[in-house]
Amino acid sequence: MNFTSHDVVIIERALRTAMKHDMEEHRSRDYQEVLIKMQESAIQAFRANAPTATADHEGIRYDYDDSSDLM
Secondary structure (H helix, E strand, O other): OOOOHHHHHHHHHHHHHHHHHOOOHHHHHHHHHHHHHHHHHHHHHHHHHOOOOOHHHOOOOOOOOHHHHHO
16 A cells, blocks of 8 residues: 555554543554654655766756757
8 A cells, every 4th residue: 555645644644643632551552653664655755766976967957948048
């Protein structure tokens, strides 16, 4: 199942709310465990999609459209 970033925010908010309002400690820990797993998963996904620096890509790269010079 693929969640959007908006879905993840809603789920995290629901878990935090449940943690605050649930008086049973074991359920609160369950919510916290799921929240931690979601956050770790989000970090891993970010790292997998983040650009990495290599020796071939040093410096600044500018991508722009030169077609405006043709007018």
